[in-house]
Amino acid sequence: METKFMKSSLLLGAASLLLMSAVSWAQMTKYQEDQRLNMEAHVGKYTGHAADAQANYRRYCVGCHGVEGDGQGENAQWLDPQPRNFTLGQFKCRSTPSGTLPTDEDLYNSVGRGFDRSVMPIWNQLTNQDKVDLVAYVKHFSSKWTTEKAGEVFPIPAEPEVTADRVKAGQALFQKLECWKCHGVEGRANGPSSDTLQDDQNRPIKPYNFTEGSRPKCGSTDRDIYKIFMSGLDGTPMPSFIDNVKPDEAWDLVFYLRTLQPKNAYNMKERAIAKQLGLKPIDPNAPAPAAPAASSGGQP
Amino acid sequence: MKSHKKSVVVLFAVVFMMMGALILGSSVSAAPPSGSSITGTVKLDGVAPHQKGIDMSKEPSCAAIHKDKPAMMESVVAGANGGLANVVVYISQGLSGNEAASSDAVTLTQKGCQYIPHVVALDAGQHMKVVNSDSTSHNIHPQPTKNAEWNKSQPPGSAPFDVTWANEEIAVPVKCNIHPWMHGYIAVVKGPYGVSDDSGAFTLSNVAPGSYTLTAWQETYGTQTQQVTVAAGKAASANFTFKAK
Amino acid sequence: MSLPRKWVAGLLFLACFVFAGFSDAHALPAFARKYGLRCSACHEAWPQLNPFGQKFKDNGYQLMNDRDAPIWQNPSYWPVTFRITPIWHRVSTDKVGVDTAAGPNTGEVQITSHGFDLSGLDFHTGGTLDKNISFYVLPSSDNTASFHFETVMARLDNLFGSTWLNVKLGKFELDNLLSEKRILTLTGNGGIYQLYHFSPLGDTNGYGQIGDNQLGVEYMGHSYNDRTRVSAALLSSNDGTVGLPAGNSYSGFFAASQAFDTGKLGVQRLGFYAMVGEAPTQFLSSGGVPIPGTGFGNKSFSRYGFTGQIYLGKLDFQVVTQHGSDDKYFATATSPYNPVPGNVPSGALPAGARNATWNGFLVEPHYVFSPQLIFIGRYEGINVSQQALAATPSDAGNIQTFTIGYRYMPIMTSRAGFAWHNEYNWLRQSKAAPDGTDLTSSELLLGFDFAF
Numbered sequence: 002m003e004t005k006f007m008k009s010s011l012l013l014g015a016a017s018l019l020l021m022s023a024v025s026w027a028q029m030t031k032y033q034e035d036q037r038l039n040m041e042a043h044v045g046k047y048t049g050h051a052a053d054a055q056a057n058y059r060r061y062c063v064g065c066h067g068v069e070g071d072g073q074g075e076n077a078q079w080l081d082p083q084p085r086n087f088t089l090g091q092f093k094c095r096s097t098p099s100g101t102l103p104t105d106e107d108l109y110n111s112v113g114r115g116f117d118r119s120v121m122p123i124w125n126q127l128t129n130q131d132k133v134d135l136v137a138y139v140k141h142f143s144s145k146w147t148t149e150k151a152g153e154v155f156p157i158p159a160e161p162e163v164t165a166d167r168v169k170a171g172q173a174l175f176q177k178l179e180c181w182k183c184h185g186v187e188g189r190a191n192g193p194s195s196d197t198l199q200d201d202q203n204r205p206i207k208p209y210n211f212t213e214g215s216r217p218k219c220g221s222t223d224r225d226i227y228k229i230f231m232s233g234l235d236g237t238p239m240p241s242f243i244d245n246v247k248p249d250e251a252w253d254l255v256f257y258l259r260t261l262q263p264k265n266a267y268n269m270k271e272r273a274i275a276k277q278l279g280l281k282p283i284d285p286n287a288p289a290p291a292a293p294a295a296s297s298g299g300q301p
Numbered sequence: 302m303k304s305h306k307k308s309v310v311v312l313f314a315v316v317f318m319m320m321g322a323l324i325l326g327s328s329v330s331a332a333p334p335s336g337s338s339i340t341g342t343v344k345l346d347g348v349a350p351h352q353k354g355i356d357m358s359k360e361p362s363c364a365a366i367h368k369d370k371p372a373m374m375e376s377v378v379a380g381a382n383g384g385l386a387n388v389v390v391y392i393s394q395g396l397s398g399n400e401a402a403s404s405d406a407v408t409l410t411q412k413g414c415q416y417i418p419h420v421v422a423l424d425a426g427q428h429m430k431v432v433n434s435d436s437t438s439h440n441i442h443p444q445p446t447k448n449a450e451w452n453k454s455q456p457p458g459s460a461p462f463d464v465t466w467a468n469e470e471i472a473v474p475v476k477c478n479i480h481p482w483m484h485g486y487i488a489v490v491k492g493p494y495g496v497s498d499d500s501g502a503f504t505l506s507n508v509a510p511g512s513y514t515l516t517a518w519q520e521t522y523g524t525q526t527q528q529v530t531v532a533a534g535k536a537a538s539a540n541f542t543f544k545a546k
Numbered sequence: 547m548s549l550p551r552k553w554v555a556g557l558l559f560l561a562c563f564v565f566a567g568f569s570d571a572h573a574l575p576a577f578a579r580k581y582g583l584r585c586s587a588c589h590e591a592w593p594q595l596n597p598f599g600q601k602f603k604d605n606g607y608q609l610m611n612d613r614d615a616p617i618w619q620n621p622s623y624w625p626v627t628f629r630i631t632p633i634w635h636r637v638s639t640d641k642v643g644v645d646t647a648a649g650p651n652t653g654e655v656q657i658t659s660h661g662f663d664l665s666g667l668d669f670h671t672g673g674t675l676d677k678n679i680s681f682y683v684l685p686s687s688d689n690t691a692s693f694h695f696e697t698v699m700a701r702l703d704n705l706f707g708s709t710w711l712n713v714k715l716g717k718f719e720l721d722n723l724l725s726e727k728r729i730l731t732l733t734g735n736g737g738i739y740q741l742y743h744f745s746p747l748g749d750t751n752g753y754g755q756i757g758d759n760q761l762g763v764e765y766m767g768h769s770y771n772d773r774t775r776v777s778a779a780l781l782s783s784n785d786g787t788v789g790l791p792a793g794n795s796y797s798g799f800f801a802a803s804q805a806f807d808t809g810k811l812g813v814q815r816l817g818f819y820a821m822v823g824e825a826p827t828q829f830l831s832s833g834g835v836p837i838p839g840t841g842f843g844n845k846s847f848s849r850y851g852f853t854g855q856i857y858l859g860k861l862d863f864q865v866v867t868q869h870g871s872d873d874k875y876f877a878t879a880t881s882p883y884n885p886v887p888g889n890v891p892s893g894a895l896p897a898g899a900r901n902a903t904w905n906g907f908l909v910e911p912h913y914v915f916s917p918q919l920i921f922i923g924r925y926e927g928i929n930v931s932q933q934a935l936a937a938t939p940s941d942a943g944n945i946q947t948f949t950i951g952y953r954y955m956p957i958m959t960s961r962a963g964f965a966w967h968n969e970y971n972w973l974r975q976s977k978a979a980p981d982g983t984d985l986t987s988s989e990l991l992l993g994f995d996f997a998f
Contacts, residue, residue: 053810056860060917061598064584064960076582076960079620091450100451115611120582122609125771126597130809149449178456179438182479193359197481201444215612233452238478240440240454244462 040146042105042137049105049133051141057131058138065120070142082119083204090145091201093234094219099241101152102145108136110220117216155231158248160223163256163270165278171257174250176283178242180230183208186282188261198238206237211261221267226255336507339493339529339537343388343501343517347545349379350521355414355482362436363414363480375419375484376521377545384501385543387420387486388519389471391494392505393526395513400492402426406463409475409487411439411455416475416485420520422494425469429487432461438479443487445473452478471518486520508537517541574670575997576625577602578960581609585963586917590862591953592963592997593728597805597813601772606680606703606712607673615677627670631732633967633993636660640986641979654980664689665732668696670997678703682718695788697759710767717761717786721777721801723817723853724864724910726757730922733989736949736971740926741868741906746933747943747978749902751876753783753797753825754847760786760799773805775817783825783844793841797823803853812857820850827873828881843881845873851906864910868928870903877902877934896935903932906945918958922969924949939977947973953995962998967991 042049058066065084067074072086085092094111095103112132115123124132140146161167175181183198185191188211200206209217219229231251233241246254259271260280274280352373357364363372378386402424410417412434423429433439433455442452447470453462466473472486488494495503510533516526522543531537578585585592588599595603608614616623638658646653666689672682680703686696699716719727726739742757762781768774779799784792803817826841851867875881878899906928913921928945951969972988979985 056916060586061583064578064587065582074582080582098451099453100449115609117612119611120609120613122581122583122587122598122611124598126601126773126813128807128809128811128813130807131812178454179479182438194479194481198478199481201450233454235450235452238440238442238452240442240452240478242454245454245456245459 037141037144037147040137040141042108042133042140044106044109044129044133044136047129047133049130049135049137051134051137054131054134054138057127057135061124062135070139076120080120082116082200082206083202084121087139087142089236090143090149091236093236094228095152095232095235096154096157096228097152097232098155098243099233099235102149104151104154105133105136105140108139109133112136112139114220116218118218155243156248157224157227158252161249161252163274165274167253168256168260168271168274168278168280170250171253171255172280172283174246174254175257176285178245178254181283181285183238184211186285188212188258200238201236208239211258212263214263214265221265223252223255223259223267226258227251230254336493336509337531337534337536339390339495339505339508339515339531339539341390341503341539341541343385343390343497343503343519343541343543344383345377345379345385345501345545346383346542349377349545352376352378357414357480357482360414360437360480366413372413372415374482375415377519378419378499380499380501382500384497384499385519386497386499386501387418388497388501388503388517388541388543389420389422389488389490389494390497390503390505390515390517390539390541391422391471391488391490392492392508392513393516395511396492397509397511398491400424404428406430408432408461409441409485410434411441411477411483414439414477414480414483416483418485418496420472420486420488420496422472422488422490422496423466424494425466425489425491427465429464429466430461431455431464433457433459439477439483440479441475442478443473443475445470448473448489472520488518515539517543519543522546574625574627574672575960575962576627576670576673577607578963580619580623580625580673582960584917584958584960585955586958590912590914591730591917591920591922592955592965594730595725595728597772597815601768604712604766604768604772604775605709606678606701607682608678608680608703612677614674616674617676625671625673627668627997629668629670629995629997631665631967631993631995632662633665633732633991634660634662635733635989635991635993637734637989638987641981641983643980651980667691675700678705708767709770712766712768713763714766715763717759717788718764719759720756720779720799720821721764721766721775722756722819723801723803723815723855724866724908727759730912730920730953731924731949731951731969731971732967732993732995733949733969733971733991735947735973735987735989736924736951736969739866739908740945740947740973741866741908741928744868744870744904744906744928744945745872746877746902746904746930747938748879748934749872749877750827750879751825751847751872753785753792753823754821754849754870754872755785756799756819756821756849758786761788762796762799764799773807773813774803776802781823783823789838791838793826793829793839793844795824795826795841795844797821797825797847801853805855808857811859812862813855814857815853815855817853818851819853820848822846822848822850825876827875843875845875847872847876860914862912862914864908864912866906866908868904868906868908870906872902874899874901874934898936899934900932900936902930902934904928904930918955919952921952922950942977944976945973946976947971951991963996965995967993967995 038052040051063074064076065074066072070087072084077084092103095107097103109132112135113125115121181192182194183192190208190210195208198206219225231243233239256271259268260275262268354371354373380386406428407421407423408430409421410432431441436457438456440454447468448466466489469491470489472488475485475487477483493505493508495505497503508531510531512530514526515529516524518524525541527539529537529539588602590596640656641654642657643651644653644655666687668686670684674680681700682697684697685693687693697718699714699718701714703712705711719725726742731737739757743755745751760781762779764779766777781797783795783797799821801819803815805813805815808814824844824846827843827845829836830840849868849870854865856863878896880895908926910924925948930943949971953965953967955965969991974984974986976984
């Protein structure tokens, strides 16, 4: 009796084991294989393969970005900002001009950095290889990557020394480029146009508030900030300024923007200079300062 | 001071060279292909919907420009005698596919916080010059579906920049995020095109003889098509009528 | 030392395991709801953490994207998760003492029982009270709905903006890389790590159980990407029992680990842990009942070892070693002092008594077919290396146990977790049966494990 029971319960267990694995196998093969799964990504010494990232994408990404990469995962309806739609092949954080595809490294940095003020986590505990594979997988969702190349990385000159003149020049640029129209004269995201902004999907979007202390969307280093306004954040109202700001002057603007932020690891010098200068917020109603040479802008 | 002077010199040199390139460009492509034209008028049947006035008080420099005559929305612009303006007329079928893009640049000007013209048409591959005549910053943010989307700032006094469009797309909405009332369209076509003026008149020039499907597109009323046959050396005509809704 | 005492201890030992069986795991659909991540983002297989989940926990249940504080949540968000496990199981123990005509406990029978059953119910609630202030409260009931506080803690995270400074206070899970609170198995003996509760036969030390949540204060620090982790906790030596019932004694738990990026294989982690402390061996009594807080005669104990998390793609191995030692007074259940003559029965250390020491090894391989299907195996072997009394057979109390099973999650969303669970466990404790021979037991379990 006893052994008979033992046997039957073992059989029952084995049968259910088989059944369950069969069900899950069937579920897995439902996933539509994409012909672009041979997509590659190259970052440093790593070569990523889209096919290798399938499991990790399913594990980590699918709830928001969706099985088809269209940003319509089960949670999309609850999220603000909305998850990126990879099928558009459009990305905010780039080291390439507006309207072009980002480099693999740009995407790689975004994955590892995450996005403050969104639900996109910091995936830096994944291995570098995993991240590069995921970049390839992100790329495989859009046919753009098969027809277009990543944009040409715009050069960034070496960062100069922060000086009072540069901070002042940066402030003049902040006024002249009318950054304050959205970001506000003190960087509080309360400029006259700030409450009417919409992203590409006509969803309301807020400009970055420099005074809040949260990290800018595409990274916190001086270089990251340089890239943000030079490249523009595609898909958002933030335009590219690369046609209007000379590479060297861009650093002035970076230094001035630093003075708007609360104290952090990157802006000690800028804040000290601003304090020393007794820097006041710009007055948008004041007559524009005599146009500096920067107004040449145009095609480089 | 010295460096300032130097950059002014550089600026002049750059502008000069650009102008030279423009002149050179247009002179090379001057030879017109032989062909007839299609002319006609676009009419609006009925009363144009009321166009709201635009409150530009958030941008005093633009509000000042429209002080005497407030700027209006431009979703339907009806002119004298029932003519309908801003209608893009182009050939949607029947082209050989060998038509070269026009080598003349079209211009999209931002003036008084409006796009002038409100609807600009051009060939895929044709150059478009974007000009800011205002004393305020604009950002030019087209939102195409078949072309690459971009978003560039253009502060006052900055030089025009040049854009081309790779793919046919009728039409690409363009907006300025800083001035949310600014709306315009860029119609990227292939082959001859015309845009109706205030009286509704349009002209497609350099059309090779043949049978074509002619399409008219208006931002509010959508498209209409009709067949047209063009004989060698003879102007053809086609008229469209959109019903006011 | 008489034989009955030995098997009573052995049986109590096993009974402990059965009742402690259904452990509480910190798998929170509430977190998944809050962040819109699926279970699989944080859990290798629910409820065991993967490196991302470990980092989330180390950051104080924060993704660190400035959206963690409750102010960012939809007002209807309420961080509560319920977990319960309805099962059918069959438990069999081969030699249980029974009363016969010859007297009490003079016979031995095999007892097998089976039927539908229910584990307790866990109410998990946790998250952040504000940026960098996190909390966790877990009232947990047994299967008769009798509640206790399994976890109650608050934590100050990233003090001075440094990931290296986190302090928590309360009753909490020890910083075990392979946490018993996140165990993937559910059976009585297989649903805990034997290594985390072991003491030799006759040993009465109940304070060195690193599998149990403990009361204390913990410092924890980690690198930004969580590859390097260190923690040190000061604990009351009362095995997490509230109300200062034991004496004024403390123990410490220390852990450190380092992870390595090995490309396609995954992130490997190696570390060590140590629990050292003292605990009372005797109480003053009143009417024969111990007076709470009067514990004295503090004696020492220690458990330390290495831990490893080895990933080979879909296959991984969780490894823990242990060298344990209990003072001879614990190991022989002797009270060392007699400060109040006539109140406490004095105890004399048996002649030749020594500290008891043992070595153990645990390996738990997983095959993660997909985030929704995981196969689990486990082997644990614990050998007493020095019995407190030389007369005790050297292998008495040794444990060998293995567990196999799988968890299949037919659906996986960010709103709830549901697993079909099937598991078999076998355990042998050497010379622990009433007649001094080996005692073996086994359990087969099928059921649902769900949380929402």
